[in-house]
Amino acid sequence: MSTLHPIPHVPGFTAEELVSKIGFCEQLKGGVIMDVIDPTQARIAEDAGACAVMALERVPADIRKHGGVARSSDPDMIEGIQKAVSIPVMAKVRIGHFVEAQMLESMEVDCIDESEVLTPADEEFQIDKRGFRTPFVCGCRDLGEALRRIHEGAAMIRTKGEAGTGNVVEAVRHMRTLMTGIRSLQGMERTLLERKAVELRVPYELVAWVAEHQKLPVPNFSAGGVATPADAALMMQLGAEAVFVGSGIFKSGDPIKRAKAIVRATTHFNNPKVLVEVSRGLGEAMVGIDIHQMAPQERLAGRGV
Amino acid sequence: MASEPSAPLVGVLALQGDFADHERALQAAGLRTVQVRTAGQLRGLHGLVLPGGESTTMLKLLDVDGLWGPLGDALRSGLPVFATCAGMILLADKVENPSQRSYGLLPITVVRNGYGRQFHSGTFVLHGDALPPGTTGTFIRAPRVAAVGEGCEVLAWRDGDPALVQKGAILAAGFHPELQHGVHPVVARFAGMVREYAGAVGVG
Numbered sequence: 120m121s122t123l124h125p126i127p128h129v130p131g132f133t134a135e136e137l138v139s140k141i142g143f144c145e146q147l148k149g150g151v152i153m154d155v156i157d158p159t160q161a162r163i164a165e166d167a168g169a170c171a172v173m174a175l176e177r178v179p180a181d182i183r184k185h186g187g188v189a190r191s192s193d194p195d196m197i198e199g200i201q202k203a204v205s206i207p208v209m210a211k212v213r214i215g216h217f218v219e220a221q222m223l224e225s226m227e228v229d230c231i232d233e234s235e236v237l238t239p240a241d242e243e244f245q246i247d248k249r250g251f252r253t254p255f256v257c258g259c260r261d262l263g264e265a266l267r268r269i270h271e272g273a274a275m276i277r278t279k280g281e282a283g284t285g286n287v288v289e290a291v292r293h294m295r296t297l298m299t300g301i302r303s304l305q306g307m308e309r310t311l312l313e314r315k316a317v318e319l320r321v322p323y324e325l326v327a328w329v330a331e332h333q334k335l336p337v338p339n340f341s342a343g344g345v346a347t348p349a350d351a352a353l354m355m356q357l358g359a360e361a362v363f364v365g366s367g368i369f370k371s372g373d374p375i376k377r378a379k380a381i382v383r384a385t386t387h388f389n390n391p392k393v394l395v396e397v398s399r400g401l402g403e404a405m406v407g408i409d410i411h412q413m414a415p416q417e418r419l420a421g422r423g424v
Numbered sequence: 425m426a427s428e429p430s431a432p433l434v435g436v437l438a439l440q441g442d443f444a445d446h447e448r449a450l451q452a453a454g455l456r457t458v459q460v461r462t463a464g465q466l467r468g469l470h471g472l473v474l475p476g477g478e479s480t481t482m483l484k485l486l487d488v489d490g491l492w493g494p495l496g497d498a499l500r501s502g503l504p505v506f507a508t509c510a511g512m513i514l515l516a517d518k519v520e521n522p523s524q525r526s527y528g529l530l531p532i533t534v535v536r537n538g539y540g541r542q543f544h545s546g547t548f549v550l551h552g553d554a555l556p557p558g559t560t561g562t563f564i565r566a567p568r569v570a571a572v573g574e575g576c577e578v579l580a581w582r583d584g585d586p587a588l589v590q591k592g593a594i595l596a597a598g599f600h601p602e603l604q605h606g607v608h609p610v611v612a613r614f615a616g617m618v619r620e621y622a623g624a625v626g627v628g
Contacts (some may be wrong), residue, residue, distance in 0.1 A: 145479070
């Protein structure tokens with residue numbers, strides 16, 4: 120059978136739940152999910168063709184600037200965005216903060232991002248996502264992080280990248296590392312896969328599934344530093360199935376035009392002629408930060424491993 | 425099951441959404457598939473699929489890519505068409521919550537997200553003589569069919585709501601048979617329509 124047969128049995132999941140949660144994430148493929156901070160931005164995103172929006176009080180670039188503890192958003196702000204658009208609305212919770220997640224589920228947020236962009240609430244445990252009806256997306260830097268999040272119940276994985284930098288280099292690194300990790304399992308005999316499962320701290324069945332199918336059992340998206348249509352297309356060509364854009368749109372000179380361009384670039388990621396067309400006259404991109412100029416404590420991607 | 429090189433060819437609209445799942449499902453039913461992103465890719469098909477995804481996103485991309493007209497011509501040509509969720513919304517005569525443009529090829533009124541947000545998504549039993557007893561459908565932020573006009577047959581119901589409808593060569597579902605295990609009876613039905621069409625026009 121070659122249709123969707125997602126995760127090898129994971130305790131706590133029913134088959135129906137898997138189809139419904141992962142099926143939701145499947146509907147976002149080939150699309151762009153945009154960070155928005157108010158109903159006006161949400162409408163702009165929807166009009167530009169976003170397949171979903173991420174509601175948050177401050178985009179990652181501003182979280183970096185303002186510092187302090189970044190938490191889940193004000194329910195009023197999220198609700199305002201839910202009322203403003205007909206596309207799915209996602210929102211972020213701190214790593215390990217299952218109460219923030221319970222609150223978002225009770226507000227019927229369509230998808231919860233357990234995100235390293237916010238300040239972690241638990242440095243040891245991530246949320247047990249299997250107990251929720253709402254699908255979760257989580258960030259990863261490599262295959263081990265991806266599989267641990269899936270084992271905890273994530274229905275979608277995204278690269279962490281380095282959010283709020285406008286610099287795609289870390290997202291590229293994480294996607295390449297993940298894809299290399301998947302390919303390295305190909306043809307591996309059972310005893311080696313069992314050793315790999317111990318090393319990655321996940322069940323053998325999950326590792327064996329990835330070895331056989333040569334992909335993650337859930338959708339694999341990209342996030343963290345995408346600022347241009349070419350960045351989005353790059354991530355898609357590297358294997359991403361959809362793209363999150365955080366600060367890159369509303370921190371740029373012409374958000375409406377850039378949003379439309381990134382949507383089209385994500386669909387036609389293999390067509391350089393379209394990419395040239397959409398990249399003309401976009402105005403200023405967000406300024407961006409050189410990763411090598413950042414102090415280690417400024418890096419967000421090391422949160423939640 | 426691998427598709428034969430001589431198998432009928434189905435185009436799957438691949439602007440955004442779960443087009444890859446549709447391709448897997450159709451291939452499992454023995455058909456060949458091709459992703460459609462340009463008007464040129466609409467030629468030489470024996471069937472056409474409008475997948476699930478976000479209908480607002482698809483509408484924008486259909487316009488900006490100059491596909492609205494050519495896709496409309498293909499949909500009206502008598503080619504077997506299968507539309508799920510967002511695809512069904514694109515084909516409906518009338519769209520509510522909110523109202524938006526559509527091809528109007530199916531005399532139905534659909535309410536977007538008619539069963540609520542993702543929290544209310546799930547797999548439900550379908551009722552209808554066209555399907556084996558116990559057949560289920562996965563509804564994801566699904567459109568609810570609020571009214572069905574003349575010439576449109578309801579093939580399956582979710583409780584009191586039409587969930588699978590057909591008018592001539594166009595088959596449309598509010599749910600996602602492409603996400604379920606194996607060859608779903610609805611995919612099998614569409615594959616039958618495609619084979620019949622390909623037999624009539626000749627394959628290749």
